Amino acid sequence: MSASNRLALVHLVSGFVVWSLGFVLLYGLQALGCAYGWSQHRLWLISAFVAVLVPLAWLAWRPRRTGPEASSLATAALWVNRAALGAAILVFLPVTFASTCI
Amino acid sequence: MFKRLLLGATPALLGGCSGDLSALDPAGPRAANLATLWWVMLIGAAVLFGLVMALFALAYRRPAWITRVTPAQWIVGGGLVLPIPILIVLTGTALVLGEQLLPKGEAPVRVEGRAQQWSWHFTHPESALAPSEILHIPAGEPVDIAVTSLDVIHSLWVPRLGGKIDAIPGKVNIIRLQADEPGVYWGQCAEYCGEGHDGMRFRVEAHEPEAFAALLEGRAP
Ligand SMILES: [Cu+2]
Numbered sequence: 001m002s003a004s005n006r007l008a009l010v011h012l013v014s015g016f017v018v019w020s021l022g023f024v025l026l027y028g029l030q031a032l033g034c035a036y037g038w039s040q041h042r043l044w045l046i047s048a049f050v051a052v053l054v055p056l057a058w059l060a061w062r063p064r065r066t067g068p069e070a071s072s073l074a075t076a077a078l079w080v081n082r083a084a085l086g087a088a089i090l091v092f093l094p095v096t097f098a099s100t101c102i
Numbered sequence: 103m104f105k106r107l108l109l110g111a112t113p114a115l116l117g118g119c120s121g122d123l124s125a126l127d128p129a130g131p132r133a134a135n136l137a138t139l140w141w142v143m144l145i146g147a148a149v150l151f152g153l154v155m156a157l158f159a160l161a162y163r164r165p166a167w168i169t170r171v172t173p174a175q176w177i178v179g180g181g182l183v184l185p186i187p188i189l190i191v192l193t194g195t196a197l198v199l200g201e202q203l204l205p206k207g208e209a210p211v212r213v214e215g216r217a218q219q220w221s222w223h224f225t226h227p228e229s230a231l232a233p234s235e236i237l238h239i240p241a242g243e244p245v246d247i248a249v250t251s252l253d254v255i256h257s258l259w260v261p262r263l264g265g266k267i268d269a270i271p272g273k274v275n276i277i278r279l280q281a282d283e284p285g286v287y288w289g290q291c292a293e294y295c296g297e298g299h300d301g302m303r304f305r306v307e308a309h310e311p312e313a314f315a316a317l318l319e320g321r322a323p
Contacts, residue, residue: 090190094197102204102276 004071011077015059015084022052022088026095034101045095052092056085122288125261129287130280132264135199142195146188153184203265205278209246213237217249217256217269217291220298230320237306240314241284250274257293260306266292281308 025048033041059081064074120127128134161168171179214225215237224247225233237260239245249258251269259266260279267277281287291302309317 090193098197099201099204099206102206 005073008071008073008077011059012073012080015056015077015081016087018052018055018059019084019088022048022056022092025052026092030095030100041100042096045100049092049095052088053085056081056088060085123261123290127262129262129285130264130282132203132278132280133260133262135202136265139196139199143192146192150184150188203278205244205246205276209244209278211240211243211245213239213245213247215247215249215258215269216252217258217295217302218252219254219296220291220302222258222289222291222302222304224304226318229318231318235304237289237304238314238317239279239281239306239308240311241281241308242311244278244280247277247279248274249277254295255293256291256295256302258289259292260287260289262287263306268293281306284308284310284313 026045029041029044029048032038033044038044060078064078125133126137126140128137157168212227214227216223216225221235222237223233223235224237225231226238231238237247247258247267249267249269250273251271253271255271256269257266258269258277263281264279265277267275269275285308287306287308289304289306291299293299295302
C-alpha cells in the first residue's frame with residue numbers, strides 16, 4: 001500500500017473516531033456534572049461540544065490535493081469526515097439546551 | 103373469505119395493544135407522550151420501508167426508470183435527502199416529548215418506592231397510610247415516586263401511566279407518573295432481577311382526590 005493511501009486510510013477513520021471520543025466525553029461530563037453538582041455544568045458541556053467540532057471541521061475542510069491524482073480513498077475520506085461533522089452537530093447539539101440532571 | 107380472514111386477524115393484531123400492561127393503551131399524559139413517540143417512530147419506519155420496497159419493485163418492473171438515475175443521485179437521494187429529514191423529525195419528537203416526562207419542580211404528591219426481590223413496597227411519608235405493596239395515587243395529578251432498591255437493580259414501570267426508571271441500591275431515582283382517571287393499573291419490574299422477575303408485578307390504585315386525602319389521613323373514604 002502506498003504512503004498516500006495509508007494516509008488516506010487514517011483520514012477515512014479519523015472523523016468518526018473523533019465523533020465517538022466526543023460522544024464518550026460528553027456522556028461522561030453529563031454524568032459527572034450531575035453526580036457532583038457542578039455549578040458550571042452547562043458551560044463544560046458547551047465547551048466540550050465546541051472542542052469536538054474543531055478537529056471535525058478541520059478534517060472536513062482541510063487543505064488537500066485535488067485533481068486526477070487524488071485517489072478515490074482520499075475522496076471517500078473527505079466525505080466520511082464531512083458526514084462525521086454533520087453527525088456531531090445533529091447528535092451533540094442537544095447538550096447545549098436539553099435538561100441535564102433530574 | 104378475505105373478510106373473514108381480516109376479521110379473524112384483527113383481534114390477534116390488536117390483542118397486544120390493550121390490557122393491563124400495554125404502553126399503547128395510555129391512561130395518563132406521560133404514557134400518552136410515550137405512545138405518541140412510538141407511533142411517530144412506527145410511521146417513520148413504515149414510510150422508509152414503503153419507499154425502499156417501492157424502489158425495489160420498480161427495479162423489477164421498470165428497470166429502465168431505475169437505470170436513468172445516476173449513482174450520484176442514488177447516494178444524495180437515498181443517503182441524504184431521504185433519511186436526514188426523517189431522522190431530524192424523529193430526534194426532535196423524542197427530545198420534545200422526552201423533556202415533558204421529566205420531573206421538573208415538586209409534584210403535589212411524593213411516594214417512596216422500594217424494590218426487593220421480588221416485590222415492591224410503597225410508603226407515603228408523613229401519612230397514616232401503612233407501607234403497602236399497592237401503590238396508591240390520586241387521579242388527575244402528577245405523582246413523584248422516589249425509587250430505590252434493597253438488593254439488586256430493578257426497574258419500576260407502569261406502562262399505562264408513564265415511563266420506567268431503574269431502582270438502584272444506594273441511590274434514589276425519581277419518576278413522575280400520572281393517571282387521568284381513578285382505577286386500577288398494573289406495574290411490572292422492567293429489569294431482569296432473578297428467577298422471580300416476571301412475577302414482580304404490583305398494583306396501582308388511582309383514587310379520586312378526596313378519597314385519596316381520606317386514605318392518607320387514615321379515615322374511611
Ligand atoms: Cu425486579
